[in-house]
Amino acid sequence: MSIFVVTATDKDSKARVGRLATAHGVVNTPAFMPVGTQGTVKTLSPRDLREAGAEIILGNTYHLSLRPGTEIIRAAGGLHRFMGWDGPILTDSGGYQVFSMTEIRKVTELGVMFQSHIDGSKRFLGPKEAMQIQADLGSDIMMCFDECVPYPCEYDYACNSLALTLQWEKFCKEYRVNTSQLLFGITQGSVFKDLRRRSIGSLVEIGFDGYAFGGLSVGEPEEVMYDVIGDSVDLFPADRPRYLMGCGTPENILNCVELGIDMFDCVMPTRNARNGTAFTSVGKIPIKNGEFKNDLSPLDPVCSCDTCRQYSRAYIRHLFNANEILGLRLLSYHNLYFYLGMMKNIRSAVAGGTFREFKRDFLKVYNGNNQP
Amino acid sequence: MSIFVVTATDKDSKARVGRLATAHGVVNTPAFMPVGTQGTVKTLSPRDLREAGAEIILGNTYHLSLRPGTEIIRAAGGLHRFMGWDGPILTDSGGYQVFSMTEIRKVTELGVMFQSHIDGSKRFLGPKEAMQIQADLGSDIMMCFDECVPYPCEYDYACNSLALTLQWEKFCKEYRVNTSQLLFGITQGSVFKDLRRRSIGSLVEIGFDGYAFGGLSVGEPEEVMYDVIGDSVDLFPADRPRYLMGCGTPENILNCVELGIDMFDCVMPTRNARNGTAFTSVGKIPIKNGEFKNDLSPLDPVCSCDTCRQYSRAYIRHLFNANEILGLRLLSYHNLYFYLGMMKNIRSAVAGGTFREFKRDFLKVYNGNNQP
Numbered sequence: 001m002s003i004f005v006v007t008a009t010d011k012d013s014k015a016r017v018g019r020l021a022t023a024h025g026v027v028n029t030p031a032f033m034p035v036g037t038q039g040t041v042k043t044l045s046p047r048d049l050r051e052a053g054a055e056i057i058l059g060n061t062y063h064l065s066l067r068p069g070t071e072i073i074r075a076a077g078g079l080h081r082f083m084g085w086d087g088p089i090l091t092d093s094g095g096y097q098v099f100s101m102t103e104i105r106k107v108t109e110l111g112v113m114f115q116s117h118i119d120g121s122k123r124f125l126g127p128k129e130a131m132q133i134q135a136d137l138g139s140d141i142m143m144c145f146d147e148c149v150p151y152p153c154e155y156d157y158a159c160n161s162l163a164l165t166l167q168w169e170k171f172c173k174e175y176r177v178n179t180s181q182l183l184f185g186i187t188q189g190s191v192f193k194d195l196r197r198r199s200i201g202s203l204v205e206i207g208f209d210g211y212a213f214g215g216l217s218v219g220e221p222e223e224v225m226y227d228v229i230g231d232s233v234d235l236f237p238a239d240r241p242r243y244l245m246g247c248g249t250p251e252n253i254l255n256c257v258e259l260g261i262d263m264f265d266c267v268m269p270t271r272n273a274r275n276g277t278a279f280t281s282v283g284k285i286p287i288k289n290g291e292f293k294n295d296l297s298p299l300d301p302v303c304s305c306d307t308c309r310q311y312s313r314a315y316i317r318h319l320f321n322a323n324e325i326l327g328l329r330l331l332s333y334h335n336l337y338f339y340l341g342m343m344k345n346i347r348s349a350v351a352g353g354t355f356r357e358f359k360r361d362f363l364k365v366y367n368g369n370n371q372p
Numbered sequence: 373m374s375i376f377v378v379t380a381t382d383k384d385s386k387a388r389v390g391r392l393a394t395a396h397g398v399v400n401t402p403a404f405m406p407v408g409t410q411g412t413v414k415t416l417s418p419r420d421l422r423e424a425g426a427e428i429i430l431g432n433t434y435h436l437s438l439r440p441g442t443e444i445i446r447a448a449g450g451l452h453r454f455m456g457w458d459g460p461i462l463t464d465s466g467g468y469q470v471f472s473m474t475e476i477r478k479v480t481e482l483g484v485m486f487q488s489h490i491d492g493s494k495r496f497l498g499p500k501e502a503m504q505i506q507a508d509l510g511s512d513i514m515m516c517f518d519e520c521v522p523y524p525c526e527y528d529y530a531c532n533s534l535a536l537t538l539q540w541e542k543f544c545k546e547y548r549v550n551t552s553q554l555l556f557g558i559t560q561g562s563v564f565k566d567l568r569r570r571s572i573g574s575l576v577e578i579g580f581d582g583y584a585f586g587g588l589s590v591g592e593p594e595e596v597m598y599d600v601i602g603d604s605v606d607l608f609p610a611d612r613p614r615y616l617m618g619c620g621t622p623e624n625i626l627n628c629v630e631l632g633i634d635m636f637d638c639v640m641p642t643r644n645a646r647n648g649t650a651f652t653s654v655g656k657i658p659i660k661n662g663e664f665k666n667d668l669s670p671l672d673p674v675c676s677c678d679t680c681r682q683y684s685r686a687y688i689r690h691l692f693n694a695n696e697i698l699g700l701r702l703l704s705y706h707n708l709y710f711y712l713g714m715m716k717n718i719r720s721a722v723a724g725g726t727f728r729e730f731k732r733d734f735l736k737v738y739n740g741n742n743q744p
Contacts, residue, residue, distance in 0.1 A: 038694040039687070045698060046682075068690040072666050076684065084682040294444050310418075310456040312448065315411070318440040322410045325697055326417060 003182060003209055004029075004241045008351040014233065014260035017350045020210075020241050022088040022140035023180050024080065025055070029241060029262040030350075032253070032343045033058045033090060034270065034336050038067070039083045042270050043329040044336070046085040051306065052333055053340035056088040056140075058265045061133050062097035066116050066123070070136040078138025090184075090265075091139035092245075093130040093172075096148045096214070109167060111145070127171035135177035142176070143212065144169040146186045148245075151219040158190040166202050173206055182209035184243060190215055191224050193231050200235040210241040213261075217247035226255055233260045250279065250342055250366060254359045257346055269335035274328050276320050279338040283366050285313075287331065292317045305337035375554060375581055376401075376613045380723040386605065386632035389722045392582075392613050394460040394512035395552050396452065397427070401613060401634040402722075404625070404715045405430040405462060406642065406708055410439070411455045414642050415701040416708070418457040423678065424705055425712035428460040428512075430637045433505050434469035438488050438495070442508040450510025462556075462637075463511035464617075465502040465544075468520045468586075481539060483517070499543035507549035514548070515584065516541040518558045520617075523591040530562040538574050545578055554581035556615060562587055563596050565603050572607040582613040585633075589619035598627055605632045622651065622714055622738060626731045629718055641707035646700050648692050651710040655738050657685075659703065664689045677709035 008017040020027040034041045034049060037060045041049055049057060059079055064070065076082040079089055098104070102114040111126015130145035146165040149158050165188050176183055185208035189195025203211060216225045229244070236242055243263035244256050253264050269279060276288040280300035285292075287299070298308035299316065307316075307330045319327030342362070349358035380389040392399040406413045406421060409432045413421055421429060431451055436442065448454040451461055470476070474486040483498015502517035518537040521530050537560050548555055557580035561567025575583060588597045601616070608614050615635035616628050625636050641651060648660040652672035657664075659671070670680035671688065679688075679702045691699030714734070721730035 038690075038696055040691060040696050040698045043697045043701075045701070063694075067694055068665070068686065072668075072686050072690075075666065076668055076686065082684070082687055084687075293440070294447065296444075296448055312454070314440065314444050314448065315454055315456075318410075318444075319412060322435075322439055324410055324412050325415045325700060326412045328697060329415075329417070329701070 002239065004239060006238065010258075010350050010355045011353060012356045013258040015257045015346075015350045015355050016260065016262070017347050018241065018262060020262075022056070022182060024086060024088045024140050027056045027088055027263075028347055030253075030257045030343055030346055031056055031263050032339050033263065033265040034340075035060075035265055035267045036083070036085075037267075038063050039073075039079065041332075041336075042274065043325070043332045044270075046083065048329075048333055049085065049336070050087070052337040053344060054087070054336065056090060057085060059089055059091045059137065059139060060094070060097065061091050061130060061137065062094035062101070062125070064091075064137060065094065065125075065133045066118050070133050074136040074138075078136075080138060088140040089137075090141040091134050091137050091143065093134070093143045093145040094125050095130070095146045095168075096245075098125050099147055100150075107164075109164065111168070127168040128175045131172055131175040131177060135181065139181060141182045141184060141210070142172075143184050144172040144186050144208075146188055146214055148215045148218065149188060149190050151190065151215075153190040155190075155192055155195075158188070158192055158195055162188050162195055162199055166199060169203065170206055173208070184208055184210040184212050184241075186212045186214040186245070187232070188215045191220055191228055193228060196228055196232045197235060200232055204235070204237060208240070210243060210263075211236045212243040212245050212263075214245050216244065217252070222252065222255075225252075226259065229256060229259045229261065250339070251363060253339075253342070254346070254362065257350075258355070258359065269339045270332045273331035273335045276331070278316075278331055279335045281365055282368060287313060287317050288320050289317075299331075299334050300338070303334065303338065303341075305334050305341075307331070307334040307337070374611065376611060378610065382630075382722050382727045383725060384728045385630040387629045387718075387722045387727050388632065388634070389719050390613065390634060392634075394428070394554060396458060396460045396512050399428045399460055399635075400719055402625075402629045402715055402718050403428055403635050404711050405635065405637040407432075407637055407639045408455070408457075409639075410435050411445075411451065413704075413708075414646065415697070415704045416642075418455065420701075420705055421457065421708070422459070424709045425716065426459070426708065428462060429457060431461055431463045431509065431511060432466070432469065433463050433502060433509065434466035434473070434497070436463075436509060437466065437497075437505045438490050442505050446508040446510075450508075452510060460512040461509075462513035463506050463509050463515065465506070465515045465517040466497050467502070467518045467540075468617075470497050471519055472522075479536075481536065483540070499540040500547045503544055503547040503549060507553065511553060513554045513556060513582070514544075516544040516555065516557050516580075518560055518586055520587045520590065521560060521562050523562065523587075525562040527562075527564055527567075530560070530564055530567055534560050534567055534571055538571060541575065542578055545580070556580055556582040556584050556613075558584045558586040558617070559604070560587045563592055563600055565600060568600055568604040569607060572604055576607070576609060580612070582615060582635075583608045584615040584617050584635075586617050588616065589624070594624065594627075597624075598631065601628060601631045601633065622711070623735060625714070626718070626734065629722075630727070630731065641711045642704045645703035645707045648703070650688075650703055651707045653737055654740060659685060659689050660692050661689075671703075671706055672710070675706065675710065675713075677706050677713075679703070679706040679709070
């Protein structure tokens with residue numbers, strides 16, 4: 001059986017619908033992956049995630065390997081069992097966090113010596129370790145170890161970094177422990193199209209189960225991101241899933257689906273929820289604002305999630321103002337439901353040949369509120 | 373139909389099983405009421421509460437009247453609708469909080485002028501206001517406005533306070549807005565038996581739907597509390613529910629059921645949960661401790677709650693150590709399930725004529741761990 005099957009393509013764009021088979025079930029694409037950094041999607045239970053429509057979630061190798069450590073997760077039978085989520089899990093490699101969250105001591109061909117952001121202890125992470133840790137976590141999709149260069153970035157730095165990243169990705173494929181865990185390669189190269197093209201060529205030559213854009217959605221103008229993706233996405237084999245890491249807003253996702261992206265992850269729906277921002281069909285609303293004090297309508301009148309069926313804006317605002325944890329949870333649930341519902345609608349629209357209309361209508365209503 | 377029917381009594385003690393009819397359904401007694409101070413039982417949703425076995429919850433008049441204010445709750449159709457809980461709710465009168473949490477400006481026969489602990493604003497709460505607020509909240513059981521004197525307390529202070537409290541309780545019955553909301557009287561009198569007896573006599577003369585012990589479980593030795601209850605509980609009419617406010621530990625509850633108490637409330641299961649303490653059949657365990665780092669067994673091997681069926685001690689410890697909110701929720705759920713399950717077992721034991729054996733066996737196992 002193929003790992004990934006494209007079941008429909010959009011007539012007006014590169015948007016496509018597919019099914020990605022993993023050891024813990026099928027993921028319908030385009031898919032959004034809620035982020036469960038420390039073995040939990042913040043404030044939510046696995047049952048909440050299922051009910052909100054999640055088919056796959058993301059776990060972070062860097063965080064989990066430092067705390068609680070892979071030993072206990074392996075002893076529990078893997079991350080699925082440890083956290084009680086029996087659906088597919090994608091784990092990143094830890095590369096992004098090592099380069100962005102720690103004090104780096106030494107980078108070599110074998111990996112990175114760094115200090116833990118938790119206790120300052122000396123640690124080492126490279127392609128071999130990233131593959132072993134992800135094998136211990138037992139994720140369904142593993143990501144290659146890479147350096148995600150920041151934006152802006154000098155061409156020379158991006159070029160040299162890319163050479164090392166490609167070396168690491170080659171090692172990752174060699175060090176892969178368990179072939180039932182899919183392995184995705186990651187293109188880097190900052191915003192330089194020639195580096196992107198070269199890196200994708202090398203990755204395809206190595207051969208992975210899927211491919212990801214790394215190093216985008218890191219502060220560059222959105223148009224630049226779209227331009228880089230549009231320029232290089234066709235270099236990936238059509239029969240492999242394409243994952244844009246760490247992106248993005250609802251509008252970003254719609255635009256990138258249109259460019260041929262199949263998978264997304266972002267902390268935005270859950271992090272914004274904890275800050276009191278609700279995503280709704282008419283745009284974002286800051287629920288703590290005084291204007292909602294007496295508003296007995298649901299967060300989003302057209303939403304059918306449990307939060308919107310049971311609770312009012314006034315109640316959720318009260319929970320936030322009174323520092324009640326239930327508020328964080330109700331809003332996180334709603335925001336994920338909003339994102340995951342949007343993905344479902346995207347899939348239906350692409351399959352039904354109406355993606356262009358869907359996107360236009362969605363953004364018209366969504367932006368109507370944000371940009372009056 | 374009677375409000376309260378005793379369906380079984382223990383042959384060896386004053387323990388009894390009953391059914392209390394309210395506007396939002398029947399409560400089986402002895403009952404434990406989870407505390408939902410600010411319109412939410414901290415970290416839990418109404419669905420969680422139902423699944424954990426809650427039949428009635430408690431709301432706090434003082435907190436809710438200050439934030440979000442009764443106006444919005446009344447506009448929402450009452451506290452049930454506002455917070456999404458369709459079962460019975462008991463509300464306290466705010467008296468306890470006014471005397472313990474605020475700077476009091478002036479106490480008169482009409483009530484108390486005080487400063488809000490939230491914004492320092494001047495407020496007034498007395499029997500009339502307490503009845504009106506509880507009418508606006510629409511609770512199933514309202515409590516009379518009283519002064520809960522601290523422990524220790526001089527006899528003269530307790531005596532004078534009691535006179536005013538009884539006056540206020542009389543006013544509460546007069547000012548009661550809606551007779552479909554039950555109204556409970558509260559006995560005060562600190563640990564002085566003559567004051568307790570006198571106060572109960574006066575309350576019964578006024579006549580309430582149920583009666584509560586206030587001013588106990590406030591720091592006095594447990595034996596003193598048991599002694600006061602034992603000395604005066606029979607003065608309450610047998611066909612009315614008896615509620616011991618703000619109590620207590622599992623052992624307190626077992627002892628007070630034995631003395632004839634029907635209803636309890638306490639923040640202990642939820643507050644202790646947020647501090648990382650789990651109630652289990654073999655006693656309390658501090659889940660953050662290092663000894664649980666690699667412990668893949670459930671919090672309580674004999675517990676069938678969702679937390680114990682899905683998650684290990686090691687996982688919950690990890691959530692606490694990583695400051696993940698889900699940990700607070702999983703432990704709050706378990707602790708309430710433990711308390712509510714204990715109440716269910718108490719009811720079965722009393723009905724089955726085995727309460728004495730149940731209590732003995734329960735405490736033997738429960739204290740075996742705490743007091744080796």
